Every structure is written in structure tokens, then in C-alpha cells.
Amino acid sequence: MTTKIVTSKSAPAKEVEKDASMVKQKEMMAAHYDRLTSAPETGEKVCATFVPGNLNELIMCFGLVNNLPEVNAIQNGLRRQSGSYVLEAEKIGHSEDVCTYVKSDVGMMAKGNIAPNGKKFPNPDVLLLSYTGCFTFMKWFELLREQYKCETIMLHTPYMGDGKITKNMIEYMVKQLKDDVIPTLERISGVKFDIDRLRENLRKSTRAEDDLVRVLQSAKNKPSPIDGYFGGIYYIGPIFGAFRGTDDAIDYYRFLRAEVEERLAAGKGPVTPDGDMPKERYRLVVEGPPNYTHFRQFWKMFYDEGAVVVASSYSKVGGVYDFGFRHDPDKPLETLAEYCLGVYTNRNLPQRIDMLTNYVNEYEADGLLINSIKSCNSFSAGQLLIMREVEKRTGKPAAFVESDLVDPRYFSAANIKNRLESYFQMIEQKRASARAA
Amino acid sequence: MATSLNGSKTTDIVGRAQALFDDLSFEAARQWKAAQPGRKVVGYMPIYVPRELIHAAGFLPLGVLGGGDQLEVIHGDAYYQSYICRIPRSTIELGVSGRLDFVDGMLFPSICDVIRNLSGMWKMMFPNVYVRYFDVPQNYRDEIGGNYYVNELAELLHDLGELRGKPVTDDDLRHSIAVYNENRRLVRDLYTYRAQYPWQAPAPEVYLILRAGLVLPVEEHSQMIRDYLAAARDEERARRDNCRVVLTGVFCEQPPLNLIKSLELAGCYVVDDDLLLVTRWLTGDVPIEGPPLQNLAHAFLHHSESTAAKYEPDLKEKGQHLVRAVRRSGAEGVIFACPSFCDPALLDRPMLQHVLKDADIPFIAFKYAENSGQMQPIREQAGTFADSIKLWSGT
Ligand code: SF4
Ligand code: SF4
Numbered sequence: 001m002t003t004k005i006v007t008s009k010s011a012p013a014k015e016v017e018k019d020a021s022m023v024k025q026k027e028m029m030a031a032h033y034d035r036l037t038s039a040p041e042t043g044e045k046v047c048a049t050f051v052p053g054n055l056n057e058l059i060m061c062f063g064l065v066n067n068l069p070e071v072n073a074i075q076n077g078l079r080r081q082s083g084s085y086v087l088e089a090e091k092i093g094h095s096e097d098v099c100t101y102v103k104s105d106v107g108m109m110a111k112g113n114i115a116p117n118g119k120k121f122p123n124p125d126v127l128l129l130s131y132t133g134c135f136t137f138m139k140w141f142e143l144l145r146e147q148y149k150c151e152t153i154m155l156h157t158p159y160m161g162d163g164k165i166t167k168n169m170i171e172y173m174v175k176q177l178k179d180d181v182i183p184t185l186e187r188i189s190g191v192k193f194d195i196d197r198l199r200e201n202l203r204k205s206t207r208a209e210d211d212l213v214r215v216l217q218s219a220k221n222k223p224s225p226i227d228g229y230f231g232g233i234y235y236i237g238p239i240f241g242a243f244r245g246t247d248d249a250i251d252y253y254r255f256l257r258a259e260v261e262e263r264l265a266a267g268k269g270p271v272t273p274d275g276d277m278p279k280e281r282y283r284l285v286v287e288g289p290p291n292y293t294h295f296r297q298f299w300k301m302f303y304d305e306g307a308v309v310v311a312s313s314y315s316k317v318g319g320v321y322d323f324g325f326r327h328d329p330d331k332p333l334e335t336l337a338e339y340c341l342g343v344y345t346n347r348n349l350p351q352r353i354d355m356l357t358n359y360v361n362e363y364e365a366d367g368l369l370i371n372s373i374k375s376c377n378s379f380s381a382g383q384l385l386i387m388r389e390v391e392k393r394t395g396k397p398a399a400f401v402e403s404d405l406v407d408p409r410y411f412s413a414a415n416i417k418n419r420l421e422s423y424f425q426m427i428e429q430k431r432a433s434a435r436a437a
Numbered sequence: 438m439a440t441s442l443n444g445s446k447t448t449d450i451v452g453r454a455q456a457l458f459d460d461l462s463f464e465a466a467r468q469w470k471a472a473q474p475g476r477k478v479v480g481y482m483p484i485y486v487p488r489e490l491i492h493a494a495g496f497l498p499l500g501v502l503g504g505g506d507q508l509e510v511i512h513g514d515a516y517y518q519s520y521i522c523r524i525p526r527s528t529i530e531l532g533v534s535g536r537l538d539f540v541d542g543m544l545f546p547s548i549c550d551v552i553r554n555l556s557g558m559w560k561m562m563f564p565n566v567y568v569r570y571f572d573v574p575q576n577y578r579d580e581i582g583g584n585y586y587v588n589e590l591a592e593l594l595h596d597l598g599e600l601r602g603k604p605v606t607d608d609d610l611r612h613s614i615a616v617y618n619e620n621r622r623l624v625r626d627l628y629t630y631r632a633q634y635p636w637q638a639p640a641p642e643v644y645l646i647l648r649a650g651l652v653l654p655v656e657e658h659s660q661m662i663r664d665y666l667a668a669a670r671d672e673e674r675a676r677r678d679n680c681r682v683v684l685t686g687v688f689c690e691q692p693p694l695n696l697i698k699s700l701e702l703a704g705c706y707v708v709d710d711d712l713l714l715v716t717r718w719l720t721g722d723v724p725i726e727g728p729p730l731q732n733l734a735h736a737f738l739h740h741s742e743s744t745a746a747k748y749e750p751d752l753k754e755k756g757q758h759l760v761r762a763v764r765r766s767g768a769e770g771v772i773f774a775c776p777s778f779c780d781p782a783l784l785d786r787p788m789l790q791h792v793l794k795d796a797d798i799p800f801i802a803f804k805y806a807e808n809s810g811q812m813q814p815i816r817e818q819a820g821t822f823a824d825s826i827k828l829w830s831g832t
Contacts, residue, residue: 097779135550349556
């Protein structure tokens with residue numbers, strides 16, 4: 001399933017092969033940004049919300065366009081614009097210590113709020129503060145509310161402190177949805193809530209979720225046909241973004257699954273920016289978000305060494321589907337609650353450790369690598385214990401590197417490369433001693 | 438302290454509070470527990486837990502606030518990267534060094550992701566301790582957030598009942614609510630008195646007196662406040678030509694005592710602050726009559742302090758608590774002191790500063806860590822701030 005694409009007019013004509021899923025995703029993203037930036041003309045209303053706890057199926061019931069500030073920050077990171085945005089935010093009084101997603105967003109606003117398509121982002125009509133998995137979300141939307149002066153809806157997801165979802169938690173969330181979130185969205189959009197429309201959207205989500213899980217779990221094969229972290233970031237894009245519950249997402253994941261199955265049948269490894277990955281030498285599980293300002297350089301440090309990430313926690317940040325959860329159209333509000341409760345960073349530390357241990361074992365990985373993000377307490381606080389514990393439970397070596405999401409000042413290529421090299425050596429030594437034994 | 442006479446009553450009382458503050462092994466709490474078989478101690482971290490529930494079970498609530506500037510952190514650093522605040526690592530240090538080995542339960546309130554994740558770490562590291570992440574509602578409607586909170590409280594109460602081997606009754610709870618109402622009233626009296634006569638009740642003393650309430654049984658602490666207030670009223674102390682400030686951002690990781698002292702020495706009387714909010718989180722008396730958990734929930738939803746960890750649903754209200762604190766205490770400016778790497782304090786700060794600007798209230802800001810040693814820069818900054826305030830008020 002490939003399409004021939006001719007790259008931009010100004011560049012010398014060079015043909016690259018793109019998978020149908022990649023083409024599809026590009027089109028979806030471009031269309032989405034166009035829809036967003038033309039909202040002032042079309043009259044469509046915009047709802048900003050977060051990736052974890054993203055209630056796209058519900059938002060669509062009201063005809064609202066979903067805008068996700070983390071995705072914008074990522075785009076700005078990949079385009080190397082976030083650095084200047086972060087500095088701008090610091091100049092206007094934001095601390096150097098806090099989450100750089102927030103600062104990238106605030107800085108982008110201060111510098112004209114330009115979307116990746118070069119047009120201005122519209123002001124949101126509503127901020128749906130889906131508060132799950134990260135404290136910063138609350139402050140982030142309070143900061144945006146201060147700027148936009150628009151309506152803000154808090155949807156509080158309790159933390160899974162005891163590693164379980166209780167009846168009280170679900171009831172609390174369903175009540176918030178029924179009595180607060182839905183009536184406010186109705187008022188803002190002028191559209192009456194239709195539970196059947198929600199069910200239909202949820203039904204569509206489930207189909208895409210099934211395919212996503214098949215894709216992610218294909219990494220259990222040797223060699224793995226996918227990279228579940230660097231590649232995984234592209235795979236999760238549509239479902240974590242503005243497309244869960246749409247036909248587009250169903251198509252995208254169908255294409256993607258077919259491509260991955262094709263690669264699997266052909267015994268191929270993952271696709272990288274430099275083409276097919278050569279021989280798989282190391283299989284890793286990665287915990288923590290990536291760095292986006294040097295994304296390719298970071299990834300290259302892995303594939304140059306034949307290291308493939310077979311599973312990652314970051315690819316679960318907008319929803320954990322690989323342990324069985326699917327959106328359930330038969331209990332539409334409860335399922336939204338369950339989804340929000342179950343996102344990766346809303347799970348307690350012992351659950352995160354269990355998950356990562358399970359990945360190392362199930363995906364037959366050589367060990368766990370943690371990319372600790374300087375400005376993200378939600379992920380980072382506790383990672384050193386996670387590392388030791390997973391190492392202890394699996395008997396596989398673990399390693400720790402540090403960077404930041406979208407602040408280029410905290411990406412030290414030499415440091416990370418050194419650490420990775422020593423880590424790969426450590427894995428080799430482990431293998432050698434296992435063979436000797 | 439510096440301005441009180443040696444051997445005066447305040448010196449004695451503050452001396453006792455200082456000894457409790459200095460004791461990183463919690464001897465007083467250990468003795469309390471050892472005094473009677475079956476006694477238990479339940480620790481809690483900032484920012485708020487309903488201590489009434491712990492008290493009603495017959496247990497001692499014990500505030501755990503990190504290790505301050507006197508604790509040598511040997512193990513704690515192995516658990517945290519350099520870009521995470523200090524309080525979790527020194528708290529871990531207290532745990533792994535055995536200083537909390539007499540603590541039967543630990544509550545980790547919903548304040549930030551660091552404390553949240555620490556709750557899971559505690560579960561793993563101290564499997565014999567009852568550990569609970571204490572979530573509170575961010576929705577303030579009685580039938581939504583209120584119901585949720587009542588059920589959470591009921592779960593906690595149930596667990597505490599199990600811990601003591603006998604359920605906690607409504608009457609137990611009512612009694613505890615009354616005891617804590619009294620304590621909160623006294624804390625408020627102390628704050629009002631200090632706002633009026635900050636030279637009579639200097640901020641470092643008020644802090645120590647308050648802090649004693651995190652390790653002493655509440656009844657004893659109430660008596661301590663009464664004694665301190667009476668003694669302070671009885672004494673004539675030298676009045677400095679200081680300006681009056683509200684200190685904010687200090688709600689979790691504790692500023693070193695020296696920092697608070699430095700502010701006063703630099704010319705700033707602290708007339709209000711957000712230190713140890715648990716001591717006055719609920720802003721009015723909780724009714725004794727009626728269902729106690731509902732009463733506590735109602736007080737939480739409608740009559741509690743504002744702080745960074747709590748969502749403010751109304752844009753117009755955002756930050757107004759700080760303006761009110763300034764007006765109420767007659768302060769002339771605000772000092773933002775935030776722990777390094779503290780998301781709640783640092784993310785909230787720009788919004789609060791905008792509100793202060795609109796209200797024409799001057800402010801300065803700096804960061805600290807619980808073990809900051811160098812006070813000179815802070816003293817200089819606060820000194821300049823005090824001078825400029827005096828200059829403004831002079832013109
Ligand atoms: S999860 Fe981390 S990166 Fe995302 S908003 Fe929260 S602190 Fe920032
Ligand atoms: S100091 Fe701030 S970041 Fe650190 S634990 Fe306390 S509230 Fe959280």
C-alpha cells in the first residue's frame with residue numbers, strides 16, 4: 001500500500017515512497033488545521049482540551065472542533081519553533097522551572113498564535129479542562145482562560161491512588177458529565193445532546209482502537225515491524241488527537257494495520273526516516289515522553305545501533321488500550337469516565353511499574369530505558385524507583401537519560417549518545433554472561 | 438526571640454515549639470504513642486487533610502513536611518532527579534532512615550504530581566504502612582463534588598476504623614470537629630493578633646507555634662496558642678520601622694526558618710501567609726449538629742482557603758484571596774517565595790501577579806529550597822522592597 005509523492009516544488013524533484021497511512025495522516029492533519037484556522041469564517045466553534053482525557057466523541061456530538069494544545073506544542077517542537085516560544089514565555093514572567101508545553105503554548109500566543117499552516121489559530125470558545133493524569137493541566141487552562149476570557153469546564157478525574165477504579169469515582173465523573181459538561185457544551189454550541197450520536201462515535205472509536213492495539217502488539221514479533229516509541233508517536237497521532245470516533249481514524253488504522261502486517265509477513269523491521277531499519281540488535285521498552293526539538297537525531301541514535309523500541313508508556317498517554325479497555329457504546333458516559341481514569345499518567349506508580357515490567361517480559365525486551373523529562377513532574381517524579389524496580393523484577397538492565405519535551409536547551413546529544421552506547425554495551429555484556437552460564 | 442527578654446513567657450513557649458521543630462525523630466509523637474497501648478499515628482503531607490477523622494479514631498495526626506535545612510539527605514537524592522523539588526527527597530530520607538518507623542499510616546493529599554507519585558512510592562517502600570492518596574473534589578457542587586467527597590471521607594474513616602479495630606462513630610467525629618473548630622479559631626486569633634501587632638508576635642515565632650500543631654495533640658496545641666497569645670499580649674516589645682507584607686507560595690515545601698527571620702530583619706513584617714494551611718484550611722466553624730461527613734464536605738466546598746492546588750471556577754475570583762489577605766492584614770506588598778521546581782506555586786504565580794498589578798499592590802518574587810543556606814540575596818531583595826514601599830507610602 002504505497003503512494004508515490006513528489007516533494008515540494010522548490011526542491012529538486014525527488015520521489016519518496018510513502019505508506020498510504022502516512023499520506024492519510026498528513027491529509028487528516030492538514031485538513032484539521034485548515035478547519036481550525038478557518039473557524040472564524042465558517043462559524044464553527046472551537047473546544048480546546050487535553051490529549052489524556054480527550055473526549056473527542058463527546059465534543060463531536062456538539063459539532064465543536066477539537067484543538068489540543070499539547071499537539072500544537074509538539075508541532076512547534078518538531079518545527080524548531082518551541083525554543084523561541086519558551087523564551088518568550090519566560091520573558092513575560094513564566095518560571096524556567098515549569099512544564100515547557102505550557103510555555104511553548106503561552107509563548108506561541110504571545111507571538112501571534114500561528115498554526116502549522118501559517119494561519120492564525122482561532123480563540124477557543126470553550127476550554128474543556130479534562131483534568132486527568134497531570135496537575136499542570138489545571139494551571140495551563142487557568143492561564144489560557146485568563147487570556148481568552150472564555151468559558152472553562154472542569155472535568156475532574158480522580159487519581160487511581162490505590163490502583164483501582166471505584167464506583168464512587170465513576171459516579172462522580174458521570175455526574176460531572178451529565179450535570180456540568182454536557183449542559184455547558186449544549187449551551188455554548190447551541191446543539192442539543194444526542195446520546196445516540198455519542199454511541200455511534202464510540203462505536204467507531206472501538207474499531208480504530210482494535211486496529212491500533214494490533215499494530216502496537218505486532219512489536220512482540222522478532223524482528224519487530226514497528227518502532228513503538230518513535231514510530232509509535234505517529235501511530236497514536238489520530239487516535240489521541242482530534243480523530244478518535246471518526247471514519248478517518250477507522251480508515252487510517254485499517255491502512256496502518258495492513259501495512260504493518262505486510263511488513264511482518266516480509267520479515268521487515270520498522271520504517272525510519274532513513275528507510276527500513278537494518279538488523280534488529282536491541283529490543284527496548286521506553287518510559288517517558290520523547291524530546292521533540294531533536295526528534296530525528298534522538299531516534300537516529302537508536303536505529304543506527306539497531307535498537308528498536310518494542311513498547312513504550314508514552315504511546316499510552318492518551319489512553320491505555322492494550323490491556324483490554326475499549327470505549328463501550330452501551331454505557332456511553334461510564335465508558336468516557338473509565339477512559340479518563342485509565343490513562344497512563346493517572347495510574348499509580350505500582351501500576352506503572354507493573355505495566356513496564358509486563359512490557360519487558362511480554363515483548364522480550366533487553367531492558368528498560370527511561371527518558372526523563374526535566375519539566376514534567378507527572379512522568380518524572382518517581383522514575384528512579386521505577387527503573388530500579390523494573391530492573392529487579394525482570395533481571396534486565398535499565399538506563400536513564402534526560403532531556404526535555406520542547407525546550408532545546410535541555411537536549412545534550414553527546415551526553416545521551418554516550419549513555420546509550422554504554423547501555424548497549426551493558427546489554428551485550430549481559431547477553432555474553434547469559435551465554436557463558 | 439531576638440526582641441523578647443530572656444526568661445520571658447513567650448521565650449519559654451517558643452523554646453518548646455523550637456525544640457519540637459528541631460526534633461527530626463519526632464520524639465514527642467513517639468512518646469505520645471508509647472504512653473498507651475493501641476495508640477496509632479497517621480502522618481500527612483501538605484496541603485490539607487481532615488485531621489478530624491484521624492483524631493476521631495483516637496490517633497495522632499502528624500504533619501510530615503520534609504527535612505528542613507538540618508537533615509542530611511543521604512538516600513533521598515537517589516530517588517529524585519535534580520529538577521524535582523526538595524520535599525519528597527527529604528521525606529523519603531525521613532522514611533528510609535527510620536525516623537518515621539512509628540508511623541502507622543500516611544496520607545498524601547492531592548496537591549501536585551510529585552506528592553501524588555510519592556504516594557505510590559510509599560506504598561512500595563513501606564508496605565506495612567497504611568497509605569492513602571487523599572483526593573479532594575475540584576467540582577464544588579454539593580450534589581457532585583460534595584457527594585464524591587463524602588464517599589471518599591467515608592472510605593478513609595472506614596479504613597481508620599479498621600486500623601483501630603473498631604468503627605469510628607458520628608459522635609466521635611462530632612467531638613473531634615468541635616476540638617478542631619476551637620483550634621482553628623485560635624489560629625485565626627493568632628493571625629489577627631499578628632496582623633495588628635506584628636512586632637509583638639514576630640513571624641518566625643508564629644510559624645513555630647503553628648508548626649508545633651503538626652506534631653502535638655490538638656488539645657495541647659490549642660493550649661499552646663492560648664498561652665502564647667496571653668504571653669505576647671503581656672509583653673512590650675520593640676517596634677521596628679518595618680513595612681507589612683503577605684508571604685505567599687510557601688504552602689508545601691517549607692522555607693527555612695532563617696528565611697522567615699531574614700525577611701523581618703530586612704524590614705518586612707509578615708502579616709499574613711500561606712504557611713501550614715492545614716491549620717486553618719476551613720475558614721469557619723464546621724457545624725457540630727447534623728451528619729459530620731456532610732458538614733466537613735460542605736465546609737470544604739464552600740468555606741475553605743484558596744490555593745494553587747485548588748481549581749478556581751470563576752475567573753473574576755482568581756487571585757482575589759490574595760488581594761483580600763492584603764486588605765485584611767493591612768499589608769503594603771506581597772512577597773512570592775516559591776520552592777524551586779514547584780509547579781503549583783510557579784504556574785500560579787504569573788496569574789496572581791496580574792491580579793496584584795490590577796489592584797496596585799507591589800510585589801517581589803524569589804525561589805528557595807528547604808535547605809537554602811545563603812540568605813544574603815533574599816535579605817537584600819526584601820530590604821530594597823521594604824525601602825521602596827516606605828518611599829511610596831511617604832509620597
Ligand atoms: S504531562 Fe508533563 S508534559 Fe504534559 S502537561 Fe503535564 S507536566 Fe506538561
Ligand atoms: S513543593 Fe511544590 S512541587 Fe514540590 S511537592 Fe510541594 S507542591 Fe509539589
